[in-house]
Each structure stands twice: as structure tokens, then as C-alpha cells.
Amino acid sequence: MKVIKEGKDIRVKGVECLDLDLTLDCGQAFRWEKQEDGSYSGVAGGCFLNIKKDGGDLIFRDTNEEAFYSFWVNYFDLEKDYRAICETLKEDELLSSTIDSYYGIRILNQESWEALCSFVISQQNNIKRIKLIIGRLCKAYGEDLGNGRYTFPSAERLSKLEVSDFEAVGAGYRAKYLERLSKDVASGKIDLEKIKSLSLDEARKALLDIYGVGIKVANCALLFGFQFYSAFPVDVWMKRVMEYYPDGLPECFNGIEGIAQQYLFHWARNNL
DNA sequence: GTCCAGGCATGCA
């Protein structure tokens, strides 16, 4: 990875395997919007960013070096060799053709609080409406960054709300889950940083104890918000894919099941 | 109008 400062922009050369459409608009993060010039704008880690591809380079706009190095490098996992990971996954026949068709899906390192809340909202819901609800939640209770941009609200802020407030942003029957989750995280009863330090099985167990979190939401949160690349979420789409693996997952998935899953999820949504 | 979406809690066997 080579970083060049260009005026107010930061240009990154040599990032392999990062397709913005496949990564930012594939149901793992819900706060990115495609712009007319093909770039994406979004808020994460309390910061706004516009990001664009220029040939093989990535251009980070409307940000600064401090935010770039302290947050975005990790968020986009720029130091990880996804090309090598894809080569390993291509030992599997279905993934081989899938990666050829949809090369460039990455797992974003999202903040655990935002990921956990987002995937509680995601249950029995479609991606468009998940984005709608989260957008309303951020606008109502997030920090105002100007220009119609808002941060994802903290647990402390949301802990002040009642169930009816979550219903008002369209959370539906999930409102009661969000209400209790916010209060428990804010009070320290649920310690997300501690969960991060546990083994996969222990972390999953801790998440399953949370009201409104089942196996699917737990695995999504583990993969997208707690950096557990072995977590393998199975939703209605992945249940259809699993018929292609009657004998279980192939060996080449070991340790990177979650990355394999994201390719298969995308393939399923386009082909099944 | 009906069906469905990155499911879960609950009750019952």
C-alpha cells in the first residue's frame, strides 16, 4: 500500500481486491450511498468520507490524514492481502466461479456497537428498509456533522430513549430489543470490548445472551463488528446456498469462513 | 390486496 497526499485528497495505490459496489452496498454496512460520479459517501467511526476509485487507485476525499490512518485503513482492512485469500477460497469450485464474477468483496471492520445494533434491526427485514430505519435513527439521535450527515448514535444517547422512540423510527417489533440493548451497553452490563477479546465460541455465547440476538444476528455482528473472520452467518439466502455443501464447508474456508460467506451471499442474491 | 425481507422469543410437545 502506497499513500500519496494530493491537495485535500489521499490517494492509495496498490490496493487489490476492493470493489466499492460489492463491498459498500452488499448488506454488511448500511450507511453508504452511491453518488452520481460513482463514488460513495458515508459516515463511520464518527467521520464522514467520500471514497472513489481511479483506475487501480483509491481516492479518499473529504477526510484528513489523521482519520485516514487512525480509522479508515483498518475499516477497509487495507493491510490485509485479500488477493491471497481469494486464491485460497478458489480451491472450492463454486467460489472459484463466484470470485471470478464478483471479485473485490471485502469485510469491513465496523464498530461493534453500530454493527450489533444494525443487525438487530436487520432481522426479518430487507436491506432497503434496514437502511431507512438506521438513517432515521442517526438523523434523530446521532451527532450532526453538517450537510445532512449524522453519526451513528452512541449507546449512551440511545439509553435515554423509550420503546416508543424506536418504534417512531420504524423499528417495528425490534424496538424493545434496541431499548434494552442500549441501556445494557450504556450501563456496562454488556461489555462489547470484553466480548472482542474472547474466543469465537465464548464471544458468540455472550452475544446470544442478549435479548433479540439469535444465531444469525450474533454471527453477523461477530463477522462485521468484532473481527471474527470465522463467523459464518446463515440467513434465508445462505440456507439455499447450503444445499450445495451437503458434506459441510470445504477445508479451504478454514479461518476465513466469513469472507467465503460474503461471496456466496452475493452469488445467491443474484442467482437463486 | 398479498408476499417477503441478512430472525427471534415464546409456548408447547
Place this chain on the structure above:
DNA sequence: TGCATGCATGGA
């Protein structure tokens, strides 16, 4: 343990 059922809401 496993299975049936109710659940909010917006888009197709």
C-alpha cells in the same frame, strides 16, 4: 431438544 406461531413495516 425441536417445531409452530406471532411479530411491524415498507416495497414489489
